Each structure stands twice: as structure tokens, then as C-alpha cells.
Amino acid sequence: MVSLPKGYQIRRTEVGDYLGVMDTLKVLTEVGHVPREQFVETITYWNSVQVPWIGSKSHGNGVQPIKAYDPLVITNESGRVVATGTIVIEAKLIHSCGLVGHIEDVAVASDQQGKQLGLLLIEHLTEIGRKAGCYKIILDCSVKNVEFYKKCGYTQVGLEMEFRF
Ligand code: ACO
Numbered sequence: 001m002v003s004l005p006k007g008y009q010i011r012r013t014e015v016g017d018y019l020g021v022m023d024t025l026k027v028l029t030e031v032g033h034v035p036r037e038q039f040v041e042t043i044t045y046w047n048s049v050q051v052p053w054i055g056s057k058s059h060g061n062g063v064q065p066i067k068a069y070d071p072l073v074i075t076n077e078s079g080r081v082v083a084t085g086t087i088v089i090e091a092k093l094i095h096s097c098g099l100v101g102h103i104e105d106v107a108v109a110s111d112q113q114g115k116q117l118g119l120l121l122i123e124h125l126t127e128i129g130r131k132a133g134c135y136k137i138i139l140d141c142s143v144k145n146v147e148f149y150k151k152c153g154y155t156q157v158g159l160e161m162e163f164r165f
Contacts, residue, residue, distance in 0.1 A: 001120070001123050001124075002116045002119055002120050002123070003120075004074070004117075004120060005076075005077075005115060006077065007076065007077025007078075008074055008075065008076055008077065008082075008117075009074070009075050010072060010073070010074045010120065010121070010124055011072065011073060011075070012070065012071065012072060012073075013043060013071035013072060013073045013084065013086075014043070015039070015040045015043050015044070017073055017081050018036050018039045018040070019081075020073070020075075020080055020081025020082075021039070021073060021081055021084050022034060022039065023081070023109075024073075024081050024082065024083060024084050024107050024108075024109050025084065025105065025107050026107075027107050027108070027109065027110055028105060028106070028107040043071070046067075046068075046069035046071060047067070047069075049067070049068040049069055050065035050066060050067060050068060051065065051066050051067075051068045051089050051090075051091045051099065051132075052065050052091070066089065066132050067089075068088060068089050068090075068091075069086060069087075069088055069089075070086065070087045070088075070089075070125070070128045071084070071085075071086040072084065072085055072086070072121060072124060072125060074108075074117050074120070074121060076112070081109075082108065082109045082112040082117065083107065083108040083109065083112065083117045083118065083121050084105065084106075084107055084121075085103065085104070085105060085106035085107070085121045085122070085125055086103070086104045086105055086125070087101045087102065087103050087104070087125040087126075087128050087129055087137070088101070088102045088104060089101055089102075089129065089132050089134065090102060095135050098134075098135045099129075099132055099133055099134045099135065100134055100135065100136055100137070100138065101125075101126075101128075101129030101132065101134040101136070101137035101138070102137070102138060102139065103122065103125050103126075103137060103138075103139040104139070106118065106121060106122070106139075108121070118148060118152075119148075119151060119152055122149070122152040122154075123152065125137075126152070126153070137154075139154070140160045
């Protein structure tokens with residue numbers, strides 16, 4: 001794994017990260033109007049949802065629920081959020097009730113891009129999925145980011161379809 005720059009930290013997103021996360025996500029897409037209370041409600045919901053143990057080999061024999069949402073932030077030496085990304089763990093029936101990780105909403109602040117923060121974030125999200133016992137992790141990205149994800153160890157398979165409302 002690559003190392004964080006001095007003073008930078010990677011950790012689970014907290015309700016106090018409201019402004020930093022919302023600002024960082026602007027490099028990804030149209031964020032829209034998200035009042036602080038809705039951010040707090042969403043983080044609280046993410047913290048509460050668990051995937052029950054359902055037979056993944058890596059979980060052994062015990063019943064060990066895991067969090068379904070793992071939102072991460074990277075903060076810089078002054079505590080500012082400079083990157084964010086989430087893995088969502090999906091419980092399936094196929095693959096013997098296997099787990100699939102979905103990496104979502106990856107964003108590195110414009111002035112922090114090119115410092116390996118994106119790579120580091122993906123490495124950490126991937127490790128969460130591996131430890132959870134996922135048999136694979138998937139994500140959607142635009143063509144311009146394919147090379148970035150290849151550098152993170154991902155391979156290009158299939159096509160993305162969308163039905164937009
Ligand atoms: N094309 C080709 N190579 C790239 C690209 C790219 N678009 N982006 C990064 N790389 C390369 C870097 O050059 C580096 O290569 P090296 O190790 O040989 O030097 C390697 O990939 C790692 O790059 P990082 O410095 O970790 O990339 P960065 O921190 O800038 O993060 C990211 C990349 C996340 C794509 C960032 O540019 C960003 O936030 N972009 C805008 C939002 C976005 O597109 N997010 C991804 C959406 S997909 C999703 O959310 C599932």
C-alpha cells in the first residue's frame with residue numbers, strides 16, 4: 001500500500017465532516033442541496049445498516065454482522081477533508097449467499113489530485129471488501145478514469161447500463 005502524506009489521515013466519515021465531504025464531492029458531480037440535518041440522517045442510517053453473516057468462508061462459523069456502508073474520508077494536516085469514497089456491501093443469494101462490494105462516489109479535491117490519494121482510498125476500500133469476505137468488488141466509472149482504476153488493480157469487464165429518471 002502507498003503511504004499517506006505526513007499529517008494526513010484516513011478514517012470513517014463522521015457527521016462532523018458535513019462541509020468537507022459536500023465540498024469534495026463537487027469534483028465528482030452535481031451535489032444538489034443537502035442540508036446538514038439530511039447529511040447527519042444519512043450518515044446515521046449508514047452506520048446502522050448491517051449485513052448479517054450469511055455463510056462467507058472468511059467469516060468462520062460465528063455470527064458476525066458487518067456494516068453494509070463504509071464511507072471513508074482522507075483529511076490533510078489541518079483536518080480538512082480532501083478525499084472521500086464509499087464501499088457498499090451487498091448480500092446476495094448467488095455464489096452461496098456471497099457478498100459483493102460496490103465502490104461509489106470517489107472524489108479527491110482538485111488541489112489534491114495527483115498525490116496518490118485516490119489510489120490510497122481505493123486500496124483501503126478494497127481491503128474493507130476483502131476483509132468482509134466479498135467475492136468481488138465492482139464500480140462504474142467514465143472512460144477517462146479507466147486507467148486510474150487499472151492502476152488500482154481493477155480490470156475492465158462488461159458495460160454499464162442506465163435508466164435515468
Ligand atoms: N487517467 C489516467 N491515469 C490516471 C488518472 C486518469 N484519469 N487519474 C489518476 N491516474 C493515475 C496517476 O497518474 C497515478 O499514476 P502513477 O502511480 O503512475 O503516478 C495513479 O493513477 C494514481 O493516481 P492518484 O494520484 O491516486 O489519483 P487522484 O488522487 O488524482 O485520484 C480520481 C483520481 C479519484 C479519479 C480524481 O482525479 C478525482 O477525484 N476525479 C474527479 C472525480 C472522479 O472522476 N471520481 C471517480 C468517479 S468513479 C466512482 O466514483 C466509482
